[in-house]
Amino acid sequence: MRPLTLWRHEVRRAGWAAVLGPPIAVAAGVAAAxxxxxxxxxxxxxILLAGLEMAVPLAAAVACASLVGRDPAIELQLTTRTRYRFTLLRRMAVTLGWAAVVAALTAATLIATGWWARWPASHGVLAGQLTWIAPTAGLSGLGFAAGAILRSPAGAGAIVTTLWAxxxxxxxAAxxxxxxxxxxxxxxxxxAKPDDWTANRLTLLGTGVVLTALALLVLGRSERLIREEDE
Structure with missing residues:
Protein backbone atom coordinates (compact mmCIF):
# COMPACT_ATOMS: atom_id res chain seq x y z
CA MET A 1 0.00 0.00 0.00
CA ARG A 2 1.36 3.42 -0.96
CA PRO A 3 2.08 5.80 1.95
CA LEU A 4 -0.55 8.34 0.89
CA THR A 5 -3.16 5.63 0.41
CA LEU A 6 -2.22 4.14 3.76
CA TRP A 7 -2.67 7.43 5.61
CA ARG A 8 -5.98 8.07 3.86
CA HIS A 9 -7.13 4.66 5.03
CA GLU A 10 -6.09 5.46 8.61
CA VAL A 11 -8.02 8.72 8.49
CA ARG A 12 -11.14 6.80 7.47
CA ARG A 13 -10.57 4.21 10.20
CA ALA A 14 -10.06 6.93 12.82
CA GLY A 15 -13.65 7.96 12.17
CA TRP A 16 -15.67 11.13 11.82
CA ALA A 17 -15.17 12.03 15.48
CA ALA A 18 -11.46 12.49 14.84
CA VAL A 19 -12.08 14.62 11.75
CA LEU A 20 -14.98 16.80 12.86
CA GLY A 21 -14.33 16.99 16.62
CA PRO A 22 -11.54 19.62 16.71
CA PRO A 23 -13.18 22.10 14.25
CA ILE A 24 -16.47 21.80 16.10
CA ALA A 25 -14.65 22.38 19.40
CA VAL A 26 -13.04 25.56 18.08
CA ALA A 27 -16.36 26.74 16.65
CA ALA A 28 -17.99 26.16 20.04
CA GLY A 29 -15.31 28.28 21.70
CA VAL A 30 -15.84 31.13 19.25
CA ALA A 31 -19.61 30.91 19.72
CA ALA A 32 -19.18 31.05 23.50
CA ALA A 33 -16.98 34.14 23.14
CA ILE A 47 -13.05 32.24 26.60
CA LEU A 48 -11.23 31.98 23.28
CA LEU A 49 -8.18 30.42 24.91
CA ALA A 50 -10.47 28.16 26.94
CA GLY A 51 -11.76 26.74 23.68
CA LEU A 52 -8.21 25.62 22.94
CA GLU A 53 -7.48 24.37 26.45
CA MET A 54 -10.81 22.70 27.18
CA ALA A 55 -12.74 21.85 24.02
CA VAL A 56 -9.98 20.72 21.63
CA PRO A 57 -8.35 18.30 24.12
CA LEU A 58 -11.74 16.78 24.95
CA ALA A 59 -12.57 16.25 21.27
CA ALA A 60 -9.18 14.68 20.56
CA ALA A 61 -9.29 12.47 23.65
CA VAL A 62 -12.77 11.11 22.91
CA ALA A 63 -11.61 10.27 19.39
CA CYS A 64 -8.50 8.50 20.76
CA ALA A 65 -10.67 6.58 23.22
CA SER A 66 -12.65 5.13 20.29
CA LEU A 67 -9.68 3.90 18.25
CA VAL A 68 -9.43 0.47 19.88
CA GLY A 69 -12.23 -1.89 18.92
CA ARG A 70 -13.18 -0.27 15.61
CA ASP A 71 -11.85 -3.14 13.46
CA PRO A 72 -14.49 -5.82 12.80
CA ALA A 73 -12.00 -8.63 12.09
CA ILE A 74 -9.15 -8.33 14.55
CA GLU A 75 -7.70 -11.73 13.58
CA LEU A 76 -6.86 -10.39 10.11
CA GLN A 77 -5.14 -7.36 11.60
CA LEU A 78 -2.98 -9.60 13.77
CA THR A 79 -1.73 -11.57 10.75
CA THR A 80 -0.34 -8.56 8.87
CA ARG A 81 3.33 -7.59 8.86
CA THR A 82 2.68 -4.42 10.85
CA ARG A 83 1.73 -5.11 14.43
CA TYR A 84 -1.78 -4.06 15.36
CA ARG A 85 -0.62 -1.75 18.15
CA PHE A 86 1.47 0.23 15.68
CA THR A 87 -1.51 0.48 13.36
CA LEU A 88 -3.49 1.99 16.23
CA LEU A 89 -0.57 4.26 17.10
CA ARG A 90 -0.64 5.50 13.50
CA ARG A 91 -4.35 6.27 13.86
CA MET A 92 -3.67 8.08 17.10
CA ALA A 93 -1.01 10.13 15.29
CA VAL A 94 -3.58 11.01 12.61
CA THR A 95 -6.11 12.02 15.25
CA LEU A 96 -3.72 14.14 17.29
CA GLY A 97 -2.02 15.54 14.20
CA TRP A 98 -5.30 16.88 12.84
CA ALA A 99 -6.26 18.28 16.24
CA ALA A 100 -2.84 19.98 16.39
CA VAL A 101 -3.31 21.54 12.95
CA VAL A 102 -6.70 22.96 13.93
CA ALA A 103 -5.45 24.20 17.30
CA ALA A 104 -2.27 25.73 15.85
CA LEU A 105 -4.20 27.59 13.16
CA THR A 106 -6.64 28.86 15.79
CA ALA A 107 -3.79 29.96 18.06
CA ALA A 108 -2.08 31.70 15.14
CA THR A 109 -5.30 33.56 14.38
CA LEU A 110 -5.66 34.66 18.01
CA ILE A 111 -2.03 35.81 18.07
CA ALA A 112 -2.36 37.72 14.79
CA THR A 113 -5.55 39.46 15.91
CA GLY A 114 -4.15 40.34 19.34
CA TRP A 115 -6.60 38.28 21.35
CA TRP A 116 -3.90 35.91 22.60
CA ALA A 117 -2.04 38.64 24.47
CA ARG A 118 -5.22 40.05 26.02
CA TRP A 119 -5.39 37.17 28.49
CA PRO A 120 -2.72 37.97 31.11
CA ALA A 121 -1.94 34.29 31.78
CA SER A 122 -1.36 33.34 28.14
CA HIS A 123 2.37 32.75 28.84
CA GLY A 124 3.59 34.19 25.56
CA VAL A 125 3.50 32.99 21.99
CA LEU A 126 5.81 29.95 22.16
CA ALA A 127 5.49 28.55 25.68
CA GLY A 128 1.82 29.47 25.58
CA GLN A 129 1.17 26.74 23.01
CA LEU A 130 1.38 24.33 25.92
CA THR A 131 -2.05 25.73 26.74
CA TRP A 132 -3.53 23.20 24.32
CA ILE A 133 -0.65 20.77 23.68
CA ALA A 134 -0.30 19.57 27.29
CA PRO A 135 -3.97 18.81 28.08
CA THR A 136 -4.45 17.26 24.64
CA ALA A 137 -1.51 14.91 25.22
CA GLY A 138 -2.52 14.00 28.76
CA LEU A 139 -6.22 13.47 28.14
CA SER A 140 -5.68 11.67 24.82
CA GLY A 141 -3.16 9.34 26.45
CA LEU A 142 -5.77 8.52 29.06
CA GLY A 143 -8.41 7.85 26.42
CA PHE A 144 -6.09 5.61 24.40
CA ALA A 145 -4.99 3.64 27.48
CA ALA A 146 -8.57 3.26 28.71
CA GLY A 147 -9.62 2.01 25.28
CA ALA A 148 -6.78 -0.53 25.23
CA ILE A 149 -7.60 -1.85 28.70
CA LEU A 150 -11.39 -1.84 28.49
CA ARG A 151 -11.73 -2.65 24.78
CA SER A 152 -14.85 -0.49 24.91
CA PRO A 153 -14.97 2.87 23.11
CA ALA A 154 -18.02 3.86 25.14
CA GLY A 155 -16.39 2.98 28.45
CA ALA A 156 -13.12 4.71 27.56
CA GLY A 157 -14.97 7.79 26.36
CA ALA A 158 -16.94 7.86 29.62
CA ILE A 159 -13.70 7.86 31.64
CA VAL A 160 -12.35 10.78 29.60
CA THR A 161 -15.50 12.88 29.83
CA THR A 162 -15.97 12.12 33.54
CA LEU A 163 -12.45 13.27 34.42
CA TRP A 164 -12.89 16.35 32.24
CA ALA A 165 -16.20 17.20 33.94
CA ALA A 173 -11.09 20.73 44.99
CA ALA A 174 -8.96 19.44 42.12
CA ALA A 192 -3.03 27.97 38.74
CA LYS A 193 -0.28 29.20 40.98
CA PRO A 194 2.28 30.93 38.73
CA ASP A 195 5.07 28.67 39.97
CA ASP A 196 3.04 25.55 39.15
CA TRP A 197 2.14 26.28 35.53
CA THR A 198 5.29 24.98 33.84
CA ALA A 199 5.42 21.91 36.08
CA ASN A 200 1.74 21.29 35.37
CA ARG A 201 2.22 21.42 31.61
CA LEU A 202 5.27 19.15 31.68
CA THR A 203 3.51 16.69 33.98
CA LEU A 204 0.56 16.43 31.60
CA LEU A 205 2.92 15.84 28.67
CA GLY A 206 4.78 13.14 30.58
CA THR A 207 1.54 11.53 31.69
CA GLY A 208 0.34 11.36 28.11
CA VAL A 209 3.55 9.62 27.02
CA VAL A 210 3.41 7.12 29.89
CA LEU A 211 -0.25 6.27 29.30
CA THR A 212 0.33 5.83 25.57
CA ALA A 213 3.23 3.49 26.31
CA LEU A 214 0.97 1.54 28.68
CA ALA A 215 -1.66 1.23 25.97
CA LEU A 216 0.92 -0.12 23.51
CA LEU A 217 2.09 -2.62 26.09
CA VAL A 218 -1.46 -3.88 26.65
CA LEU A 219 -2.17 -4.01 22.92
CA GLY A 220 0.95 -6.10 22.41
CA ARG A 221 -0.80 -9.08 24.01
CA SER A 222 -2.40 -10.45 20.86
CA GLU A 223 -3.85 -13.50 22.63
CA ARG A 224 -5.88 -11.18 24.87
CA LEU A 225 -7.23 -9.28 21.87
CA ILE A 226 -8.34 -12.47 20.13
CA ARG A 227 -9.97 -13.86 23.27
CA GLU A 228 -11.92 -10.66 23.86
CA GLU A 229 -12.95 -10.52 20.21
CA ASP A 230 -14.35 -14.05 20.50
CA GLU A 231 -16.32 -13.09 23.58
Missing part, protein backbone atom coordinates in the same frame (compact mmCIF):
# COMPACT_ATOMS: atom_id res chain seq x y z
CA UNK A 34 -19.56 35.85 20.95
CA UNK A 35 -22.30 35.00 23.46
CA UNK A 36 -20.23 36.23 26.41
CA UNK A 37 -22.65 37.99 28.83
CA UNK A 38 -19.74 39.99 30.29
CA UNK A 39 -18.18 41.65 27.23
CA UNK A 40 -14.63 42.84 27.62
CA UNK A 41 -11.25 42.13 26.06
CA UNK A 42 -9.90 40.08 28.97
CA UNK A 43 -13.05 38.03 29.45
CA UNK A 44 -13.45 37.33 25.73
CA UNK A 45 -9.77 36.39 25.36
CA UNK A 46 -10.10 33.97 28.24
CA UNK A 166 -14.85 16.66 37.46
CA UNK A 167 -11.97 19.03 36.83
CA UNK A 168 -14.30 21.48 35.13
CA UNK A 169 -16.94 21.67 37.84
CA UNK A 170 -14.77 21.03 40.89
CA UNK A 171 -11.75 23.13 39.99
CA UNK A 172 -11.08 24.24 43.55
CA UNK A 175 -6.22 21.94 42.94
CA UNK A 176 -6.15 21.71 46.73
CA UNK A 177 -3.02 19.54 46.77
CA UNK A 178 0.11 19.56 44.62
CA UNK A 179 -0.61 16.29 42.73
CA UNK A 180 -4.00 17.65 41.73
CA UNK A 181 -2.48 20.94 40.60
CA UNK A 182 0.13 19.13 38.51
CA UNK A 183 -2.57 17.08 36.75
CA UNK A 184 -5.10 19.89 36.37
CA UNK A 185 -6.08 20.26 32.71
CA UNK A 186 -7.17 23.88 32.71
CA UNK A 187 -4.31 25.64 34.47
CA UNK A 188 -4.10 28.46 31.91
CA UNK A 189 -7.69 29.67 31.86
CA UNK A 190 -9.09 28.35 35.14
CA UNK A 191 -6.19 29.45 37.28
Missing amino acids: LANPLPGDTSTAR IQQFFAG QERLPGRLLYLFATTRG
